[in-house]
Amino acid sequence: MKKLSFLLVLFLQTHHLWAKDYPASLFGINSDGVTLYTKSIQAAIDHINANGGGRLVFYVGRYLSGSIHLKSNVTIHLEEGAVLVGSPNPYDYEKKMFTAFIFAYDQHDIGITGQGVIDGQGRIVAGNVVRLVHSGVLKDPLKYDRAEADNRPMLLNFRSCTNVQIKGITIRNAASWVQTYDQCKNLEIDHIYVDSKAYWNNDGIDIVDCDNVKVTNSFVDAADDGICLKSHDAKAFCNNILIRNNTVRSSANAIKFGTATYGGFKNIQIINNKVFDTYRSALALESVDGGFLEDVLVDSLTSVNTGNAIFLRLGERVAGKKSRLENVTIRNVWAEIPAGKPDAGYEYEGPIEDMPRNISPLVIAGLPKQYIKDVTFQNIEIKYPGGGNALFANAPLNRLDSIPEIPAKYPDFSMFKELPAWGIYIRHAQNLKFSNIRLTAEKKDYRTPVVMDDVHQSQFSAVTVKQQGSKEVFHANNSSGIKTK
Amino acid sequence: MGFRKSLIIILFCMPALSLSAKDYLASYFGIHSDGLALNTRSIQFAIDHIHKNGGGRLVFHVGRYLTGTIHMRSNVTLHLEEGAVLLGSLNPFDYESRSNPFMTSMIFADSVENIGITGKGMIDGQGKQVARNYVDVIDKGLIKDKFRNGRPEIETRPMIIYFRGCNNILIKNVLLKNSASWNQTYDQCKNLTVDSITVDNVAFWNEDGVDIVDCDSVSVTNSFFDVADDGICLKSHDAKFFCNNVFIRNNTVRSSANAIKFGTVSRGGFKNIRIINNKVYDTYRSAIALQAVDGGFVENILVDSLQVYNTGNVIFLRTGERWGEKTARMNNITIKNVVAEVPATKPDAGYLYEGPVEDLPRNVSPGIIITGLPNKKITGVTLTNIEIKHAGGGNKLFANVPLNALDSIPELPAKYPEFSMFKELPAWGVYVRHARDLTFSNITLKSEKKDFRTPIVLDDVHESRFSSTKADGQEKKEIYYIYKSSGVSTK
Numbered sequence: 001m002k003k004l005s006f007l008l009v010l011f012l013q014t015h016h017l018w019a020k021d022y023p024a025s026l027f028g029i030n031s032d033g034v035t036l037y038t039k040s041i042q043a044a045i046d047h048i049n050a051n052g053g054g055r056l057v058f059y060v061g062r063y064l065s066g067s068i069h070l071k072s073n074v075t076i077h078l079e080e081g082a083v084l085v086g087s088p089n090p091y092d093y094e095k096k097m098f099t100a101f102i103f104a105y106d107q108h109d110i111g112i113t114g115q116g117v118i119d120g121q122g123r124i125v126a127g128n129v130v131r132l133v134h135s136g137v138l139k140d141p142l143k144y145d146r147a148e149a150d151n152r153p154m155l156l157n158f159r160s161c162t163n164v165q166i167k168g169i170t171i172r173n174a175a176s177w178v179q180t181y182d183q184c185k186n187l188e189i190d191h192i193y194v195d196s197k198a199y200w201n202n203d204g205i206d207i208v209d210c211d212n213v214k215v216t217n218s219f220v221d222a223a224d225d226g227i228c229l230k231s232h233d234a235k236a237f238c239n240n241i242l243i244r245n246n247t248v249r250s251s252a253n254a255i256k257f258g259t260a261t262y263g264g265f266k267n268i269q270i271i272n273n274k275v276f277d278t279y280r281s282a283l284a285l286e287s288v289d290g291g292f293l294e295d296v297l298v299d300s301l302t303s304v305n306t307g308n309a310i311f312l313r314l315g316e317r318v319a320g321k322k323s324r325l326e327n328v329t330i331r332n333v334w335a336e337i338p339a340g341k342p343d344a345g346y347e348y349e350g351p352i353e354d355m356p357r358n359i360s361p362l363v364i365a366g367l368p369k370q371y372i373k374d375v376t377f378q379n380i381e382i383k384y385p386g387g388g389n390a391l392f393a394n395a396p397l398n399r400l401d402s403i404p405e406i407p408a409k410y411p412d413f414s415m416f417k418e419l420p421a422w423g424i425y426i427r428h429a430q431n432l433k434f435s436n437i438r439l440t441a442e443k444k445d446y447r448t449p450v451v452m453d454d455v456h457q458s459q460f461s462a463v464t465v466k467q468q469g470s471k472e473v474f475h476a477n478n479s480s481g482i483k484t485k
Numbered sequence: 486m487g488f489r490k491s492l493i494i495i496l497f498c499m500p501a502l503s504l505s506a507k508d509y510l511a512s513y514f515g516i517h518s519d520g521l522a523l524n525t526r527s528i529q530f531a532i533d534h535i536h537k538n539g540g541g542r543l544v545f546h547v548g549r550y551l552t553g554t555i556h557m558r559s560n561v562t563l564h565l566e567e568g569a570v571l572l573g574s575l576n577p578f579d580y581e582s583r584s585n586p587f588m589t590s591m592i593f594a595d596s597v598e599n600i601g602i603t604g605k606g607m608i609d610g611q612g613k614q615v616a617r618n619y620v621d622v623i624d625k626g627l628i629k630d631k632f633r634n635g636r637p638e639i640e641t642r643p644m645i646i647y648f649r650g651c652n653n654i655l656i657k658n659v660l661l662k663n664s665a666s667w668n669q670t671y672d673q674c675k676n677l678t679v680d681s682i683t684v685d686n687v688a689f690w691n692e693d694g695v696d697i698v699d700c701d702s703v704s705v706t707n708s709f710f711d712v713a714d715d716g717i718c719l720k721s722h723d724a725k726f727f728c729n730n731v732f733i734r735n736n737t738v739r740s741s742a743n744a745i746k747f748g749t750v751s752r753g754g755f756k757n758i759r760i761i762n763n764k765v766y767d768t769y770r771s772a773i774a775l776q777a778v779d780g781g782f783v784e785n786i787l788v789d790s791l792q793v794y795n796t797g798n799v800i801f802l803r804t805g806e807r808w809g810e811k812t813a814r815m816n817n818i819t820i821k822n823v824v825a826e827v828p829a830t831k832p833d834a835g836y837l838y839e840g841p842v843e844d845l846p847r848n849v850s851p852g853i854i855i856t857g858l859p860n861k862k863i864t865g866v867t868l869t870n871i872e873i874k875h876a877g878g879g880n881k882l883f884a885n886v887p888l889n890a891l892d893s894i895p896e897l898p899a900k901y902p903e904f905s906m907f908k909e910l911p912a913w914g915v916y917v918r919h920a921r922d923l924t925f926s927n928i929t930l931k932s933e934k935k936d937f938r939t940p941i942v943l944d945d946v947h948e949s950r951f952s953s954t955k956a957d958g959q960e961k962k963e964i965y966y967i968y969k970s971s972g973v974s975t976k
Contacts, residue, residue: 026625028576028618036523039553039578047627066526089515091526128515137514137534 019073020054022047024063031061033085038066038092048074053109058082058116066092067153070104070112078116078169086120086153086173090129090138093153098180100157104164111165112156120155122175122198129175149201152176162186173198178222182208183236189213194220197251197347203228204248209236209263216244223348226250226278229257229265231291237263247274251343251350254278254306257293258286259411261323265293272300279343279350281308282335285328286411288313290321298330305342307360308413309335309382312375314366314428316407322370331378339385354414358388358447361421366428367407368454376433384422386441386467393418394446400453400477403427420475421451423465432458441467448475457481506560507541509534511550518548520572525553525579535561540599545569545606553579554643557594557651565606565659573610573643573665577619577628580643586722587640589666590647594654601655602646610645612665612688619665639691642666648674657681663688668712672698673726679705686712687741687837693718694738699726699753706734713838716740716768719747719755721781727753737764741833741840744768744796747783748776749902751813755783762790769833769840771801772825775818776902778803780810786818793825795832798904799852799873804861804919806898813861821869827852829876829933844905848879848938851912852930857919858898859945867924875913877932877958884909885937891944891968894918911966914940914956923949932958939966948972 027044029037041056045068048054053073060081066089070076078084086101093099101120104110112118129147132138140147152175158164159182167188171178172195179194181187187210196202204220207213208230220226226248229238238257248254254275257265264287275282282303287293303309310333314325337359343349362382366372395403395418409415419425423439426432432455439449449465450473452458460483465473476482514531516524528543532555535541540560547568553576557563565571573591574580582589591610594600602608619637623630630641645661646669648654653676660683661668668686671677677700686692694710697703698720710716716738719728728747738744744765747755754777765772772793777783793799800820804813829849833839852873857863886894886909900906910916914930917923923946930940940956941964943949951974956964965975 027578027627028622034521035576036525037576038523040576043578043627089522089527091515091530132515135513137530 020052021057022054024056024058029063031059031063033062033064036064036066036087036092038068041065041068045069045071045074058084067094067100068102070102070107070110072107073109075111075113075165078112078114078118080115082114082116084116084118086125086155088121088124088128090125090132095150096157097159098150098157099153099176101153101155102157104158104161106160108162110161110163111167112169113165113167115168117170117172118155119172120153120174120198122173122202126152126175126199146200149176152199155179158182158184160184164188166192168192170195172196174202175199176201177203177206180206180208181210182232183210185211187213189215190217192218194218194222197221197223199223200348202348204250206230207238207241208232209238210241211239213241214244215246216242218246220246221249223251225252225256226254229268230260231263231265232260234262234290237291238265238268240267242269242271243273244271245273247276249277251279251346251348253280253284254282256281256284256286258284258288261287261289261291261293264291266295268296270296270298270301275301275303275306277342277346278306279341281311281413282306283309284311284413285325286313286315287323287325288315288317288411290318290323292324294324294327296328300332303333303335305336305338307337307342308363309333309337310362311413312364312372313411314370314372315411316367316370319408325366326373328374329376330380331376333380335382337382337384339387354412354417356393357414357418358393359385359422360413361419362424363413363419364426364429365416367405368428370428372429374431375429377435377437379436381438382423383440383442385443386422386445387443388422388445388447390446395420397448397451397475397477420447421449422447423449425451426455427453430456430458434460434463436462438464439466444468448472450474452476452479452482455479455482460484506562507539508544509541511543511545516550518550520549520551523551523553523574523579525555528552528555532556532558532561545571552591554581554590555592557592557597557600557648559597560599562601562603562655565602565604565608567605569604569606571606571608573615573645575611575614575618577615577622588647588670589641589643590645591643592646594648594651596650598652600651600653601657602659603655603657605658607660607662608645609662610643610664612663612692615665616642616689636690639666644668644670646670648672650674652676654678660685662686664692665689666691667693667696670696670698671700671703672722673700675701677703679708681707683708684710684712689713690838692838694740696720697728697731698722699728700731701729703730704732704734705736706732708736710736711739713741715742715746716744719758720750721753721755722750724752724780727781728755729757731758733759733763734761735763738768739766740768741836741838743770743774744772746771746774746776748774748778751777751779751781754781756785758786760788760791764792765796766794767832767836768796769831771798771904772796773799773820774801774904775815776803776805777813777815778805778807778902780812782813783815784817788820789822791823793823795826795828797827797832798850798854799823799825799827800854801904802855802863802866803902804857804863805902806858815857816864818865819867820871823871825852825872826874827876829878844903844908846884847905847909848884849876849913850904851910851914851916853915854904854910855917855920856907858896859919861919863920864922866920868928870927872929873914873931875930875932876934877913877936878934879913879936879938881937886911888939888942888966911938912940912942913938913959916942917946918944921947921949925951925954927953928955930956934958935960940964942966942968943970943973944968946970946973951975
């Protein structure tokens, strides 16, 4: 009897997993890829929502749709071979806070699951938007002949939702960002495959001011930032987020906090991720809009063929809005920086900018009197190509003050152009701990491996530098309390 | 050119300015003509865009343009060039319904003005397939519907046009085809012109030609209607409104119900209606059916120059009390210059969605039926220059209401009104019951075969005049049988 009631309790708890399945065909939704089923899919979602919830199941085929709104207790389940195809027609998309393909605002217990695909046909959609702007029907400033990001549909725009599960699916070809979860709670993204190089601004995953999020076992190949945490709202922040076992490729930054950082980021764990062929940083932690960034753990990060390993930046994009960046632990990092462009050949390559500069170092850059604090680096190995050439670009050690502070500039590892170090450059920071750091330059570099400027109370232990003919490892300027053993 | 002359030209041009409103091509908005891409939102965007930019015409060139429900906005005309087909989606979920009143439609307009649908193109509702797809989703329980008579309710299925509370509407030259429900409904609209259109609407049940509900200042002219349900149908859904000043001229109508009808819903009323020079053929029920059965009035009606071929009944006037309202009345009706042929066989045999054979047994019903109620006499009816060729051949053994049993004919005040509702009647030419102040002159009735019935039977008819009435083909010599009547003069 006891056993039975235990089973019963188990059954009751898992019972929501066996919610009712409704095949798309029940609602007359055909898989021809030609007929537009926006309103049928919406009717199906509304019906399932009104009848106690369940899964709307798509079997193999192509299902064409415009904007739909996911409702509470409804999961869209895409079986292997099922493709939910975004309409090429810009008018088929609605705009709420953003323009999107699948909306969910203020809903709970929703999901998109299965081995199927969501294909936004983003390049075609974006092209059609531009065409309509050219013909004068749509209004848009058209910067660089691209429509504004929010006139192009992203694929998922979920806001203020609780208990969201995105699992198994492939999401590809967005016309803008791919998936944005804004002020959501209990979000699980697991085993998804993001292929998004269809157009500009194709972020992989954007998590904005969310609480209790897991992004695990996923693959992201994105034209813009890969896994990106943002904070749009000064009253909200990203909290309790686990990013684990993912592989990311990006023509911008692979794993990034920012750029919009109004509220903040707290309790973030980034464990065992791989980054490759990424134009900018494998890891970019930015706090530039008056928010905070604290209690972050990065463990086991492998970065291959990436323009920069790690970039920490405290900025002040709007004068007077002071930010914080503190209590960050980064350990067990293995990174390889190439001499060439890491994302060369990928569609929508990152633009070459901030020149002239030799290969950039790991950068930690605060602002005068706004220090980046309490950062621990442990077991870090970075292989650089070296070969820095003073004739190409030069920031000599006796002119460190000539490096601009540019507190309002859009933050990126290359923003300062040439830096005086090839390994690590630190400015305006205090209480840093570096231990077991191995830096290798393949070719001789004219720059010093580690340069500090306005750095205080910091320790370096077991720092190994491999470079032909290197003399000194550290150069400290205007600093105090530095211990190097 | 003198100043005065140019002033006149300028003044002349000003009213015509609105006619040369800006044209926008459908292709400009990326609307596809392949008949496959669903353009609902693109067309809606185009309409909204033209509306916001001062109005104009959205012009469709040759091609098939698939769409779900769209909404008209002020100062926008949909112009369908010859060869352009605005095609209704087959998917029930692509249609919207409105509430109060609940209606489903492909093209809605609500409280807007200066709108139109013009051009020699076509709107095809694909009604049969749409209606079947509705049956499918109702069967699955995805849409709630009473599903009476094995069909989704009229209001659940999409009609092509439902305009309500609009002013200045022009529907011209287009072909409207295959609606899933009625066809074009104008409800509480003002200044409506329907001109030179063609309606081909025999794809499903309840397909009307044009429904004019509580409208003011309407003309329906030079148009052709071939429909499964009523042809040109005036209704009054709201007791506080009525149809006023309606002009129906030079139309040809074929119907498997009534060709030109007032009702069935007749809550408010009908007033100042002129029905001039129309043709009716192959029509199952009446050529003209004027009904006041829901408390409303029918008055000041002129029917002139009506030609009727192969039609079940010519004129049917009826006051009733369907829901117990006592206020219905019918007076001041003039019908003149009518030539009509009533056949022995079913006039709409072979058409799709034939009218159902009902109200049997009866011999071929009389050409003219005027039936009020004891307390609701039809008054002031003038019939002049009427010629009816009737099939005759009435057979006592098939059905018989002898003249000594006229009271056995039921009054049926609440029954759905149709010319055949009383089953067998004792006349073959004219049957009148409960009427006052009738003036009949120059009435010629011919029956092809001998008929046992009296040509004209009057029951409870008062202060009425009959002159120059000829009947030919009856078995007996008497033209009239007059019962419970007073002040009837026959010359």
